Amino acid sequence: MSKHLTRPALALAAALAMCGTHAAQVIGVDASAPAAAPVSGHLQLGTATTPKGSALGANNRYLTLDGQPWMPVMGEFHYSRSPAATWEAELAKMKAAGITVVASYVIWNHHEPKDGAFDWKGDRDLRRFVQLCGKLGLKAVVRVGPWVHGEVRYGGIPDWVVDGMRTRGDDPQYLRHVARLYREIGAQLKGSLWKDGGPVIGLQLENEYNLSGPGEGAGHIATLKKLALQAGMDVPYYTVTGWDGAQYPSGQVTPVFGGYVDEPWAVSTTELPPKETYAFRFDSRVSGDLGAQTKSHGPGTAETDIDKTPFLGAEYGAGLPFMYRRRPVVSPDDIASMLPVQLGSGVNLMGYYMFHGGRNPVGGTTLEESSISGGYNDTPAINYDFQAPLGPDGQQRPVLGYLRPFHYFIAGFGDRLAPMTVRKPDVTPAGTQDLRTPRVAVRSSGDSAFVFVNNHVRQYPMPAQSLQFDVKLAGGTVRFPRQAVTVPNGAYAIWPVNFDLDGTRLRYATAQPVARLDGGADGITYVFAAAAGVPVELALEAGGATVETSASGVTEQGATILAVTPGTSRALTIRRAGARPVHLLVLTAEQSRQLVIGEIGGEIGGQRRLVLSSQQAWFEGGKLHLRSVDEPTLRFAVYPAPKRAPKARHPFTARGKDGVFQAYEATLPAVRLTATATPLREARPAPAVMKGGLAKAAIQPIPEAWRSAATWRIDVQPDALKHVDDALLQIDFTGDIGRLFDGTRLADDWYYSGYGWQAGLKALAAKEELSLAVLPLRADAPVYIPKEARPEFGAQAQVARVNKVSLVPVYKVTVELTATP
Structure with a gap:
């Protein structure tokens, strides 16, 4: 077909x-036919044994831990897009969601904005981030680039590098700077590698690399691996992305794959045909177009390596980004239904991009991918929400509950599944549109x-x-x-x-x-x-x-x-x-979507338990943490039931048995928060949306177009955070693009899509007057917005309005449960 x-x-x-x-x-x-025995020894792994003797491995079918089949779940979380003060709690939330490996890009232009001026402090403290992974029992894969894409300006390569030399190949000048970057990363990771007893088990080299030619192709990936080893980054696993005709040296690195349920990078302004992501694959690993910035002209190494490497994932979309020309909103079922398909197609590492949203830092300029800077896509300057299971401010999205049961299945029974081979039914669909x-x-x-x-x-x-x-x-x-x-x-x-x-x-x-x-x-x-x-x-x-x-x-x-x-x-x-x-x-x-599994009790009677809660729940320090948005009554049920009442700052009352579970409830003092939007300037007629750029499609309006924006002053009560864990500023607007300013500082931004925009006051850390600018959405704008959210224009040529601004309290309680009386 x-x-x-x-x-x-x-x-x-x-x-x-x-x-x-x-x-x-x-x-x-x-x-009924027996499968061939796994083949090992042909993949060139780094040092794979810890000082205590724990060993990682890989064969052509699956990964191993201490000689046994091992099936991890990996989630992407970009430390430099998230406040350092929140990292530990956010990593704990990921662990409670069933994530066992945390992946993160090292975004070069976040760390070396000027030649030789490296910044590894605060929100850029890679060493502390991986150490926190280790503290929580999470393993880590560091994606060292140097080109990462990640919807970042120049794919993360600093301006001064792009302006001054040939990139993404074996150009000697470029390689000198890459070698220095790798040495800096190596210094940050020293002592935290698997061989040292640390959490870092892998490196990803480059990203979406399918270039070929003098000084490029597989030889360039081999050069990067050599530079990584010279920088001390000796790890069990070296990976590259395997889609879109990837080029790499067979045996020296292992390809990873992915798939997305829509294509925000596409140019279509209507719904796409049914995606390959929902169709089982029996003879391939690449799930359709994944948005590589460069084009290949033939099969890549991953296609010829299919019998030599395990089927590993790194970029199955746990959500989707909004890009200017295309803004698809996804449901929890859209994402979670990928799991049976990918696992049934043979995936033995379920890796997500992104699992946790974030926000871009600002350097000498904003650091997002854009047509103005030569990118293929236009993305928000600040916001990198990605509709991820965990939002930029740590909020739990409904999709997380849909994914957790699959992650727990992998954790509990992945050693049974990993060695199993894929078997094709007698009858299969004729194609993805069947x-x-x-x-x-x-x-x-x-x-x-x-x-x-x-x-x-x-x-x-x-x-x-x-x-x-x-x-x-x-x-x-x-x-x-x-x-x-x-x-x-x-x-x-x-x-x-x-x-x-x-x-x-x-x-x-x-x-x-x-x-x-x-x-x-x-x-x-x-x-x-x-x-x-x-x-x-x-x-x-x-x-x-x-x-x-x-x-x-x-x-x-x-x-x-x-x-x-x-x-x-x-x-x-x-x-x-x-x-x-x-x-x-x-x-x-x-x-099952309310189920969270973890150890409660720490050193005092610690025991793995089942917890049911409709609110956000996770485990940290042997305690149960509950977080509720706009609901002061927090409830949970636990099995096995504890032998004494839970301890918390706010007392919990036993609410009887719910089957084998013991239910508890606490009501915190309700907090009512206010936020208002006062019009300052009305919108003017917006210029027509231009087409162009590398995609030859709708491009984000030029900065001068913001002369036509409508603006509002946003007032929030000054003591909003006094009695709550956080407060979410919810901005319901209809227009093209919204921008939230703290004085003249661009604090957050959003492409209108019908998906709710939230900004946590803690992260916002506003110091001056807040204001909101909304660029009008023209009726003739050639952009894709889901039909459910596309406004009715009537006789109007454009729309720019604020429907509602509200401030929602976030309550949090820490609960201690012990098994001893």
């Missing part, structure tokens, strides 16, 4: 997709497997699928469930086949494993999560064990098949002579 359908064809496909549930289909997958054929993949090893299902494609309705599976494994075929199960539009799932529950075989489940909790003498608890709209069926081969359950069930072919109602009560308990009991807890989809 062609890569792009015509608009009438897409409309027909969407109409067909809405015609209702397909007739029941049996999806056959032959996973919205009717079920989207299914299987990964298996021996007699065990996981089935991956996706029935979500952003902006395109999918027909409900009535499915059964025939998975042929080494020990025989497993057909499940008993009757075809309906997978509704928008649903996606990971289901186990022949899954070991500490000695009892779970033949299959139409619910996803999430975690295994060791409760000591109280037994083992396995946590599962239902998929939205999909009934839960479990098939247990209990053997001589006793199964205690209130669920209805039948016995067939040696298995007890149970129809389970998800919730907070135990679905069943398995008791076997001489063994600890095994409990199964199957949460609803909504409950």
